[in-house]
Each structure stands twice: as structure tokens, then as C-alpha cells.
Amino acid sequence: MNRLLYGVAYYDEYMPYDRLDKDVQMMKDAGINVVRIAESTWSTVEPQDSVYDFSHIDRVLNAMNKAGIHVIIGTPTYAVPTWLVRKYPDVLAITPSGQNQYGARQNMDISNPHFRYYAERVIRKILEHVKDHPAIIGYQIDNETKAYNTTGPDVQKLFVQYMKNKFVTLDSINRAFGLDYWSNRINSWEDFPSMVGSINASEIAEFSKFQRQLVTDYLQWQANIVNEYKHPDQFITQNFDFEWRGFSYGIQPDVDHFAAAKAVDIAGVDIYHPTQDALTGTEISFSGDVARSMKEGKNYLVLETEAQGFPQWVPYPGQLRLQAFSHLASGANMVEYWHWHSIHNSAETYWKGLLSHDFEPNPTYDEAKTIGKDFDRLSTHLINLKKHNDVAILFSNEALTAFNLFKFGWGSNTSYNDELRALYDALYRMNVGVDFVDPNSKNIENYKLLIVPILYAAPDSLLQRLNRYVHNGGHIVYTFKSGFSNQNVKVRTVRQPGIISEACGIYYSQFTIPQNVGLKGGFFSAASNSVRNWMELITPTTANVLAYYDHPVWGKYAAITENKYGKGLATYIGCMTTDSLTEKILADVVHKAGLWGAAQSLHYPIITKSGVNDKGKMVHYIFNYAAQPVTITYPFGNGRELLGDKAIAQHSSMVLDGWGVGIVEEE
């Protein structure tokens, strides 16, 4: 890719009147150089079974091409047309709540043969029609794909087959999953029950894994179709999204991102986040780091992010700029708004685009014009930013699913991503750049420091690999519950934390829920040290105790430990700590790993991100995530501030506006 992309999702078919030429002109004015079109409009493209109407696609392709705006074509498969549902009601997924009803998107069973047949046909028809159009730079296959908890009888058959393939015999399942409990043994494949009613976490976790596999397989299937048509210089991407808590929050529980991303050429994501006083940049950074890690450091596309967004997200002056450059600073090569114009009907009427419903210029659009201009001007300096991080977070969908099935006990609302984000956010505030790895990553050993939240379910091989990693000189930070159960969510039958006890130099046999429990120990005397949700009653063997519990009964047990093991150091956090203490622990670890550098002289709300550009030069982004202007001491090498086009020397003063941005390219 040789040009920063600045784009919008565009829906000509939603327009209340013909605006195409006017829209194209307004896009040009704003520096928009790419649009994504056509996803989720199956009923427009194929209004009746085998009746096709490509007029909206053609109109837009031609207009964009004429204007020099690139187009990404989305396959339309994530919302099914009425006629398909009437002909084949079985395309609607059966979930634990019954069969889905027509209306919403993402209501289909992605493994259903009728759905697959008609989806393939419409994809091929579109691609045959558009494939040679010069405006097209790539394809997005489906959108925010998941298995949508499909669990009906047909899916059950696929699952039983999956189980046969994986476990071969029922005895091995009964043993691995502990099915003697509550008379759950399965003694004949014919008796294999639906997992919908299961109370066995091993079964449920396996079924979730199977559902994630359906997503991986489905995306590969679509990619294979598109690959038959696409030109070598075009790409395939998917719009991956994150755990949704009203905004992009954490690791997506329903998709194995790294596995699924193998189907695409470039990773794509959507990133939505709070703004106004609540804008911190954390979600932009987090989601970007995950996206960049999907293809081991390759630059990614932000296929959707908010312009005005929800009513409560209308950006303050400066914020849209700050956000746009923050995406680039994490390695994005494209920033695309969802969407161009606000929609006049239906569910997302109040999820506003760059334009309001009146299509008039507005302050948000006006600010976009400055971004488009700067993207264009600085494209060669900012595109294809390469980042080198020494710190990685090891996440695991298996651990996430398994932990979330138990959490901290019945009634607990805290889940895996809460802890993962607590760790991530502490590093973000300290300007420690991180990558993400998962248990299948080949590059784990490349990192100097590995952060491992709640590795609740893991095979022996992974834990042994992590022991070796430390032994060979790696630094690692585990949190509570890591190592607790194996890959089948069977709790280990040895003293906890099982295999990693060796590297951590500790053991525990009991744990409880803290009530009025603090921490004690010189190291932590100053920080806010109350303990939440969980505490393991740890006894060190070879470990050094960083903190004991402060409690009349539990005071003899260790809470946080570190242990030299071989050439490395393993830190174990046996309880859920406050945000400020989490940051203190990690700062200590970063220091010990020899990774405390210039970037750490800045601290949130000043955020800095660095990388090497196509010219081989270091680029430093410096963001002020606060409303007040601020003067900082610029900590990196001499260079040129690109936005203001002004030289800047190391250790000189640098002024940042409220919600301001500076970008320095070193000499």
C-alpha cells in the first residue's frame, strides 16, 4: 500500500434522493480517497431469487472511479433477504432462545447449506459483474462474522462429528470432561446430548471452540470464492470486532482472531470508543495492537470507526483529528468512518455519520477536511509504520471462555477481559508498547517481557513452553488462576498453579474471596492496596514475596511474588489489585526487564507511540489526551514536527493543544 487511506462507508441505496455527485464532491473536499460499499444489501442486489440489480454498485463504482476514489466491495452476506427466509426458514439460526426471527442482521446459521448455497451464488454474481472495475482495491468478506450461537439439530450433527474426529472415543470424552458427574456420561454417539442444557464447563468450552471454528471455516470459504476473482493487486479483508460493552472493549470471545485472520490478506477491524470527556485513546490503542498482531506486525485497516457516532459521542473540537492520528500511530494504514451520512430510518438512525441527516457540512465534517488534507500531505511519512515491541500480552480464547464460565463464582460479573484490560491499560498509561500473542503464536519467544492474564485453561505443552521461556531469560507476569486447568477445563490434580509452579516458585491449595483484605510489604506501602474479587493463599518455595495479605487470618500467605528461574524472572499476582497498584507492579517489572526508556518519561494523558516509516526513519507520535494544553519535554531524538513542519531538538519544550497531536520524524 502506497497511500494512506481515508474513507467512509457509503450506501447509495439508502439515499432518500439522488445525491451521488454532490456526495462525491463533498468527499473530495474532505480528502476521502476510499469508500466501502455493498455489504449487507443482499436484498437490494438480489431482490428476488436469481433476479439481480447491480445498478447501485455500478453507479458508485463509476462515480468514484471518475473522482479517483478507491472502492472496497463488501460481500453482502451478513444480512439475509426476505425471500430467502421464506423459501428456506432453516437459514435462520436456532439458538438456545429458539429460532431467530427475520429482521435483524446476523440472524442466520453460517453453517446452513441453503444459506451457503445462496450466499455463494450472490457473491459470485457480484464478483463476476464487478471484478474488472478499476476503482476496486479490495474486498471485505462478510462483516463482524460470528457463529451467533447457532445450536440447532444440524449444528449438533456437525458438533458430534467434530467430537468424533477430535476425541475418537466416548470414553476419552467421558474421562476428559468428567461426565460421571451428575449422570452425564455419554455411552453411545446416538445419545450425544445438545450442549444447550449442559452444566459442564468442559463441554460448553469445547462447543464454544467448535463455534469459533465455524467462523474460521466460513471466512476461509468466502475468501476462497473471492480469490477466484480478485486481481493480484487487490486485497481481501474482514471487519473483525471486539468484545462489545457499548464500545470496543476487549478480546472478541466468539472469534479466534489470529486463526480467522489467516483467510485474509490484510487485517481489518472496527473500533468504537467513548469520546468527549471520556476519550482516553485506550480502545484505539488496544484494538489497533490486536489488529496489528493478527498478521504479526503487518499494517491493518480501520474499516469502521465513529464520526459523530452515538449522540453522546459527538467529538469535541480536535478529537476527530486526535483519533485519526492515533489510529496511524498504532499501525493503521486506513481510517474509515462508519459512515458517510446519517441514516434516515431503522435501528441505527442515531448512530450518526460524518454528515448529519441534513447532508450539510457540520463541525465534525469540517474537522475531517483538515485530517484528509494532512493524511494526503504526510502520506509518505506516515504510511506503513513498522513497530518493534519487546512486550507482549499472551491472550487465549480458550482461557477466556473457560474462566468466564466460572468467573469468581456464581453471581460474579467480572470476566477475563476486565483483567486483561486492567493490565493493558496500565501499560498504555506508561507508554509501554505491546503486541499480542496467542497460544499458537510462533513468535512468543521473541519478546523480552510477557504479560499473561488468567491463563485458566491451557495444555501442558504451553505451560512447559512458558517455563522454558523464563528459563531462557524471559520475564513473565502471570495473574491469578493461570495454569489452573488443562485444555479440557479439567482442573489440574497437583498443587496449584501446577506446571508453572516451577517457574514461579510458589504453591497454593486454597483460595477465597477477599473481604476487607489489603496488602502489606515495604514494596507496596504507598499504593492503593485493597484486594478485590479473588485471592490465592500462596506459600512461596523459592519465590521472593513482594506483598503479603493484610488480614488477621490470611496474613501469613503471599499475594504477589517474583522468582528467578534460570536466566529469567517470573512474577505472579495472586489477587485482583487496584489499577494504581497494577501499574506499580508492571512498572517494576518493566524496569527489571531493562525496558524502561525515553517513552516512559511521558505518562497518560500524554501518550506517545513510535515506529519506523517507509523511509527508515523513526516517527514519534505525541498525543495530549486532555482538554488542557500542556508543555512537555520532548524525550526523543532531534527531528522535524511534521504537522507544524518545524525542527525540534531532543529535550526541548513541546507545546500540545488540548486534544492535540504532534508527530516527529527523527533526522
Added chain:
Amino acid sequence: MNRLLYGVAYYDEYMPYDRLDKDVQMMKDAGINVVRIAESTWSTVEPQDSVYDFSHIDRVLNAMNKAGIHVIIGTPTYAVPTWLVRKYPDVLAITPSGQNQYGARQNMDISNPHFRYYAERVIRKILEHVKDHPAIIGYQIDNETKAYNTTGPDVQKLFVQYMKNKFVTLDSINRAFGLDYWSNRINSWEDFPSMVGSINASEIAEFSKFQRQLVTDYLQWQANIVNEYKHPDQFITQNFDFEWRGFSYGIQPDVDHFAAAKAVDIAGVDIYHPTQDALTGTEISFSGDVARSMKEGKNYLVLETEAQGFPQWVPYPGQLRLQAFSHLASGANMVEYWHWHSIHNSAETYWKGLLSHDFEPNPTYDEAKTIGKDFDRLSTHLINLKKHNDVAILFSNEALTAFNLFKFGWGSNTSYNDELRALYDALYRMNVGVDFVDPNSKNIENYKLLIVPILYAAPDSLLQRLNRYVHNGGHIVYTFKSGFSNQNVKVRTVRQPGIISEACGIYYSQFTIPQNVGLKGGFFSAASNSVRNWMELITPTTANVLAYYDHPVWGKYAAITENKYGKGLATYIGCMTTDSLTEKILADVVHKAGLWGAAQSLHYPIITKSGVNDKGKMVHYIFNYAAQPVTITYPFGNGRELLGDKAIAQHSSMVLDGWGVGIVEEE
């Protein structure tokens, strides 16, 4: 009607032993002169298919007639008998939760042919049997009728037919409702999906309108049947109710009251409200104003209101009297308690009547005796009170449904009636009498001041009519979101507030959710001025700004404006204000409209209501809605206080007991 009616709902068939004569005597002692009977007792009247038993009806009719007590006969159709459900299970409505189960009332599909057939038969049988009985003064058709969210396949067929009639072509629906979004296009009538799964507010709002039409049609159908039997001096009424929030709160979302009331001769309503320390009279006034407006100012019947009610509603001494006269003050000609005796079994055991389960006199009954005496004594002074109001609230079921589908965004709990009631309540506290009008009202132009809460969905014609109203000298107050979408809940494609921008002299393109936002501007400096839930970022064109937002970023935008337009004045409130500020704004508007009068010298908890009686004299009710006695200055013309039968001069002192009542008939 020539006699104030004081009544109870009476259920001889529920009696644990024969008490008819005793009950009649106790009613006579309390001045009860009317009873409503027979509604919801189909299984008693027709215990088996085509087996009838009118004995309870006959017993009561004869006993009441002998005692000179009138009877209103309710048709029994709002609860179906067991045998009908067994024979035709399809009479039970299918709703989005599945098919209803037998047990509760109001579980049927009012459009079901089997239900209609048997309902008509039992109505005719009863009417044939009773029609010439001299005790009967009128009929109540059904009770609190709604469509009960019936959505099954038969209803779907009716809906599709309704859509064909209304929109003629699918293309016009697809365009009007924006169905290209999420592949929702309907390209064949056969494919028309159920609205149960819809995510399109235009579809859902249209289906709600269709459901309200079912109610209107059903009541007309029952009225037509009853009209074949009723004598000219008898009336038909319905018991309309209100949005229920544990009491009668707001406009009924499921019925077009004004349309449905065309079927009846006299409007009837039930009104339930908190009492004890929480008694304010607001619901009595609000519900009465709506009821009176149903037939353009005609007097109405309170067919149900509480005696003891819920356990928490047992009235303090004086409150039952205060309530009864408050109903008359709003224009009621009847006050009827639900119900005579507390029920010994089933769901409403703790919804107590005038008598407790012991049938003994009690303090509430004893107080009713004084009311009955005064109603009888003062009947000719108080009956048929005619009210003339210069202020009206324009409500709209279309706007209500449409706004409530979005509210202030996902997760918002604030709905249309919250804002309507905030405006109504402010006027109530200031003793500004109001009528209600809806978009089909012919008399809108008769008012000097029109209050228009959240007119979210409205056709061009209505908005143009309102512009003309202002131009011709009317005063209008709009709140936020008015004019935003058309009658199909399609957001207007011009700068907001669209058509009414002309009268209001403002525009806006963006809006957000206030966080720590206040108001500034000399006018409002003193009042509690924090802004809640919603704020539009308004720019005035010709308007005068009454308040700007007080916020570092949004401070340049207007929050509240007024604009001279032609001979009139249009006030626009672009945010949700505090109750005290709402009152301040409306007080200002009332002054400017030249409507600030004598009644406004009193303020809640002193409430005053006026009207002209059958003798052509002004009658002023003055209520003390507080526990403490109070002395006020009587602000109206010289007259006679009717309860104490004492002359009173203008500007003289008047003493009101705690929860006390005064009624002055001017000379």
C-alpha cells in the same frame, strides 16, 4: 345527564354469601346512586357454550331498581371463559412471547373470528334479556380494551392487507421505510415478514398504528351491536385507561383515544393514583383533562377510581372527599369506585374496595357517606361543568410510539410521557387549565397557546398547519425532537427542526447527551438549570436566545429560544430542563400569551379549577393538596361557598383544612 352520579362496581356473583339486600341498604346510606355490573363475568353468564344464566344480572337489576339506583351494564368480553378456549384455542392471542395461556383477562386476540362470533352472541343474549329493564342508564362496551400486542399469523394477514391498502406498492414501502438497510427490502407481498423481529422503527411504528386501529375498529363493532338494543336515553361508554406506572401516568400508548372514543356517547376512564403523603391531584387532573378532551369538552364518567385501593393507598381522612370533588372540578359527571367490596380470592385480593373483606363500615366508607350526601345536595350546581381553556397540549400517538422506539439512545429509560407530564405538571402547579388535542383535532386553532412535547413523527401538513397557527397569532412551545421525522418515522433530510424551523427561527445539525451541562443567560440565572438526557446544538437565525448552554465546548449553542413569526410567538426548548425551570419557561410563555390571570395567584399545593355550571354561573373549586390547614386570599368574584353554604367576597380570606375543599359559585 341531570344528576351527579356516585357509584361503585358491584359483583354479586363474587359474593361469598347472599348479601344483596344488605349491600343495597349500605349503598343507599352512602348516597351511591349507580352501579356498574356484569363486565368480565362471561363464564358466569354463559357457563357452557350456549347455556345462559342471567340470574345474577336479574337479581341486581331488580334490587337496584327497587332502591332507585341506576345500573350500567358492562359487556363481559374482556375475559374469556374456559370452554371457549378449549373449543377454539386460537382465541388466545399469539404475541412475541408465544401464545397466551388461559388465566388472565385480556389474553385474547380481539380480531379473532371465533372470539368475535362468541363475543357477539353473548352480548346479544345479554342485551336481549336486559334491554328494557328500567334500571339501566347505559352500557360499557368491553373494558380497558387494547390489542394486547397480538401478532400471530392471522393478524399478520390483516396487517399485510392494511399495508396494501395504505401503500399500494412495495416500492413505496421500501422507500418510505428505508428497507434497503440491512437487507430488509420486501420484494414480494408473499415475503412480507412478521414485524415481531423487526429492527426498523418505521415498520414497528406502522404495526403499532395498525394495532391501535384494531382497537378502534373493535370498539366500533361492539358499539354497533349495542346500538341495536339500547334506548335513546341510554348511553354507551368505554372505560379507557392510561399509561400505567403502578398508577395512571400518561397518554395510553396502545389506543388512539380520540379516534376510539368516536364509538361511544360519553367518554369514560379509570383513574388510579398514589394517596397518603403522595397525593397531589395531578393524575386526577391530567386524566380528567384527557377524558374531557376525548369528546371536545363534553363531560365524562370516572368509571373506576380507587376507594381503599392498594394497601399503600388507604386514604388519609379527608382525601377521599378531596379526590371526589377534584374529579368533578375537571368535568366528571360520575365518580365510581372500583369497587364496592374487597374480593376474597384471586389477583386483586389486595386491591380493596369501599368495604373491606368484612363488609363492615370503615373510615373510608364513612367518608364516602359525606360525599354521597354533598353530591346529592349540590348536584344541580356541580353537574355538567363546562370549561373554557385557552391552553392546549398537542399530543400524538404517532410521535409517542416513534420517540419511544429510540428514546435518548440505547439504554435510555425516559419516554414520551415523561416529557409530556413534565410540561403538564408545571401547568398544573400554576393552575393553568388545559385541554388536549391530537393531530386530527379540528379545534387546534381555537387555542391561544399550544404546548407541543416531542412531536417526533409528524407529516408535513401538520407542521405547516402549526406554522400557520403561529403566523396567525398563536403562541406555541415545542420541545426537543419535534419535527425531526415524518409520519413514516423517516428523519427529515433538511436542517432540523425541519419545517418548523421557519416559525422557530433556528436550526441545528448536531445534538448530544449532556454531561455536566447547565444553562446561562440572564433570564434563567436563578433557576435550577442543569440539563438532562438530551441537548440540541442550536444556532438561531431569527430567534431570540433565552438560554445558552453553560459548558466549555457547547457554550456557543443556544438551548432555549423564542421567535416572533407573523403575529405569533414560537418558543423552542432544545433540551430536557429541570421541573422548576420548565415551570419558569412556561410561566413566561403564559404571561406573553396574555393568559396570566386570577387563578395564577394560587399555586400548588393550592389547586383551583373553574367552569360554568348548568345555571350559567362560574364555579371555582379550591383544593388544599397538603396536610396542613392554610388560609388563602380568595382571588375570584364574589360568590357563595357551597359546602359551607356561606357568602365569600373577592380578596377575602378563605380557610382550607388539610386536604380540604372549597367550592364557590359566583353570584
Added chain:
Amino acid sequence: MNRLLYGVAYYDEYMPYDRLDKDVQMMKDAGINVVRIAESTWSTVEPQDSVYDFSHIDRVLNAMNKAGIHVIIGTPTYAVPTWLVRKYPDVLAITPSGQNQYGARQNMDISNPHFRYYAERVIRKILEHVKDHPAIIGYQIDNETKAYNTTGPDVQKLFVQYMKNKFVTLDSINRAFGLDYWSNRINSWEDFPSMVGSINASEIAEFSKFQRQLVTDYLQWQANIVNEYKHPDQFITQNFDFEWRGFSYGIQPDVDHFAAAKAVDIAGVDIYHPTQDALTGTEISFSGDVARSMKEGKNYLVLETEAQGFPQWVPYPGQLRLQAFSHLASGANMVEYWHWHSIHNSAETYWKGLLSHDFEPNPTYDEAKTIGKDFDRLSTHLINLKKHNDVAILFSNEALTAFNLFKFGWGSNTSYNDELRALYDALYRMNVGVDFVDPNSKNIENYKLLIVPILYAAPDSLLQRLNRYVHNGGHIVYTFKSGFSNQNVKVRTVRQPGIISEACGIYYSQFTIPQNVGLKGGFFSAASNSVRNWMELITPTTANVLAYYDHPVWGKYAAITENKYGKGLATYIGCMTTDSLTEKILADVVHKAGLWGAAQSLHYPIITKSGVNDKGKMVHYIFNYAAQPVTITYPFGNGRELLGDKAIAQHSSMVLDGWGVGIVEEE
């Protein structure tokens, strides 16, 4: 029984590897002398239809026998195997939520003929196989049995038959249940509707009674089968449980404990309760008192109680001992932990046993070793403790069900057990020993003081019996709502509290929900006297008023009264009082009943329990339910403290550790 039993539930079939010999050795080390096995493992015992595998049972029986450890065999019927569900899907109960799904235990219809057939077969097969094994001391039939709200068509047929048998004619049902209301009359047996949709509390309460009868019948049916095999020196028991609020809270709503216990030889229960700082001993005492009362004072078995339990229940040092002796002090002859080892898979992974998942000794296990030793050493002193109490609480499943259908009105969350526990807990804190009786108990008249919470539904005969009880010299305490309705949940048609008005010397006709209401009257001036949830507006006839309401309007009504009636005294509490005031009222009543004794010189957190042992000597347990050590004055006769084996004289000092125990056998 001639030996205190100290046991664990043991699941050899759940073991991840063969540990039997190791486990037996560790059990011996801890003094475990009984294990319960085999319940809920039907799919292990009968892996396929009529294929049996008793190997786990045989292994354990032989190993235990060799080690001198007794075995209780549980029938495996409370969890059904996969093959049975596949063959006969109708074994899964249909509830108001639809048909149950496979997975959880207790999902079957216990009245289903297929379930009964296969359950009987597997029970007989097991019993035939094991019946002569010398290790077996008894059988547990099923586990925590309930009807699980089974409501399908087959159950409906049984219910209609039950109704025919009980009421003979529909007219008597219609009359008794008030079915004219809302057209609910049933005029043909064929029309009898399912109770699932019922809104009639009389119907719902009767159906609940029928469901409880299903439990009683089912347990008798299982007992009859087992009785064909068991030896005369073996017992049958059931594991009854309590209303569950995250722990054992109150009377079990779904089982008539006293009726159901007729099927068994020895009552058995499970008792779970909070620990750590929240350990009070109340649930151990409460559940034990109910269990002991099931068979009129006979000693009972604690078949399950927590060892480590939930993560938040890991016991502090000393608590496991305190709990164990507390069970004995209430009359238990066995304390058995659920369970030996923590489970490595499925729903109860975090409900930990005596051993953690690592099977290693841990502090909880180590403390159990001291208990086992003391149980063994003191067995002859502590076994078969007989208790004589002069105070009983009269509970009623009919009253519980009926009250809970109404509570204090729609939206109320307070239920029958809240009030029952408030009264029980006050007595517990005062060390007043209580038994439980229910309306069918023959021994009610044996007690000097009867506490009667919310006897909401009761036949005339019971209320007349209670009047006679007082007249003959008994002391009684009624709370609000007692006597209100008859056995069919029909409210009485006389002044309340109806029949018991005679003994109580009061009446009321109105009641309300207190808002800012206190109590006044010399007697109660000092105590915390705010009134919650409910207040009856009482007028005394012959009663003495203990407290009036403190409120501007309700101040003239009595809140708490006492009345001499014949030779006895009836106290009536017409409102829900604070815990401290409840205790004050009951203290006064205990004094007046002449029951204030030595035990009352101690008060929670010092708890004392007494009884007569097999040697005919008085035994006094003294518990310190607090973390701080304490010195008390020993109030009972001279004796020997058994744990320390030291003489102790009356009125001498006695030191108790934090969470400490003393046991004195009088000389």
C-alpha cells in the same frame, strides 16, 4: 445408633486416577467413619439400557469395609442418564418455561411412568447387588427431592383427578376459589385449564400443595422399594434441604417436610451457611431444629455440609470445629461433608471438598482430623442427645405458599421465611431452644409457648385449636396476616384477624404500608422502633396495647397487643418490627411464660445448647461465635468440660477461644 458418625460424600467414579487406597488412608487419619456413595451416578451404574456396571460401588464397599468405614448407599435417581432421555424424552419435566433440557440434575418429571419404571429397575438392580454387604448401614433415597415445578399435560391429568377426589364437584371449586372473577369459572371437567397461566392464588396454592404431595408420594414409593431389600439394622433416610438463598435459609417451600419424612427411618438434611466473618451458627441451629422436629425429637443426620465450600466459605481456623459441634448440639448424630475431594470438572468445580483439587492435606483437612479424634473419644457422651423445649414455632407450608403469592403487594420481595427467620433468629440470639410444629402436628399442646409467624392460610379447625390452646393456658405470639384467609386462600368475610380475634382481643378492617411510621408506648420507648413493610390498623377490644403507631394519622391504632384469654396469653404483632424490637417483644413473652432460665444469662455471640445424653446426664454446649476470645460465667450445674477434660463449677469463669467450643457434662 451407638457411634457418632463423621463422614464425607465420596465419588470414586469422578477420580482422575485410582486413589482409593490413598483416600481410605487419609480418611482413617481424619477419623472419617462413614461415606455416602452412588447417588446421582445412574449413567455410571447403568451406562446403557439394562447394561450394569457396579465396579465403582463394589470397589468402594470392599475398601471401606476393610477399613472399618461405614457406607450409606444413595439411590441414583436424581439425575437421569443420556440414553433414557433419548428413548423417552417425556421423562424431562415440562415446566412453565417449556420442556427441560438434558444436562442438569433434577430435570425430570418424578411422576412420569417411564422415569418411574427405569428408576425402579436401577434401584432394584443396585440393591440386589449390594444388599448383603456388611459395610452398608443405610440407604439414602434420591436427593433433595422436589417436584421441580412439573406442569405438563400428564401432570395436569393427575391434578384434575386430585381435584375431583378432593372437591368432588366443580361448583365447590368455583365457590371455594372464587372463580367467577375474571371469567375463570370451570363448568366442565374437560375445560379444566392448566394452572400455569392462573392468576388465582387459590388455584396456584392448591397446585403447589398437589406438587408437594407428588414429592411425598414419590419418596414413599422409593422407600417401599428399598424396604424390600434393607436389613432391619439398616436405615432409610433422605437428604432434605431448605429454602436456598445462596445458603440454607428457611422452610423448604416445595416439600412438606413433616409429611415426606414419614417415608424415612431417620431424618437427614443438608445444611450450608456463610462462614468467615459471617459465621453465626444460625443456619446450623435452624436447620437442625427443623430436622430434629421432622421425627418429633429423634436425632438426625447431617448428610451434607460444607468443608471448604464456595471460595468465600473457606473456614477460618477453628470454624470447622465450631460448626461440627454445633451440629451435635442441635441433635445431629452424623456430620458429613460434601464432599471428600474437590471436583475437577463441571458445575461444582468451585464447591470445594475437604481436600482441594490437589488431594493434599490442607488446613481445613488438618482441622477435620482434630474433630474426628474428638468425635471418636467423646462419642458415648455426645451421641443421641435428647432435647426438651417448651417453645415451638408453628410453620405452615400452606401459609407460606399463600402469603408468598401476595407478599406485601406487587413488587414486594419480602417472603414468609423472612418473618419466620426474624422470629427464630431473635430466639436463637437469646439462647431459647425451639422445636418446630406444623398444622398436622399432634404435639402442639405440649409446648408452653407457641410462636406463629404469618399463619396466612389456615382452616377454621386449626385456628379454633389455637384458641383452645391459649384458653387452656398456652402462650402464643401471632404476627400480622395470621388468620386472614382459610385453607383455600379465601379471605375470611369477618373482621380480621377472624377466628383468632377471640383469643387476641382485637380487630382490624384496614391495613397499609408504613411510610415513616414508628411505634410509641412506654414499653418500647428505648428500642429501635421503625415499622417496615406492613401495618394493620388494630383496635383492641379486650387486649392490652403494647405499642401504638407513631404517625400523625395512624397514631390512634394499636400495633402490638397482648390479651389474657382463659388461662393463657395471646400476643399479636400487627406490623413488621426491627430485629432488636422483635427480640425485645419475645424476651418479654418468654419471661411471661415463665421460661426465662440460666441459658438466657448468655447471649449471642455466646450460644448455648443443652440436652440429655445416653447416660441420662445433662450436656451443655457453649459456643463463641466471634473471633475474639471471651471469658463467661458458666451458668449451669457443676460438671466436667469434656474437650479439656476438666471439672467446672457453676458460676465459675470459663474461657472460650475465638470461634471456640466448650462442652460440659453435668455431674
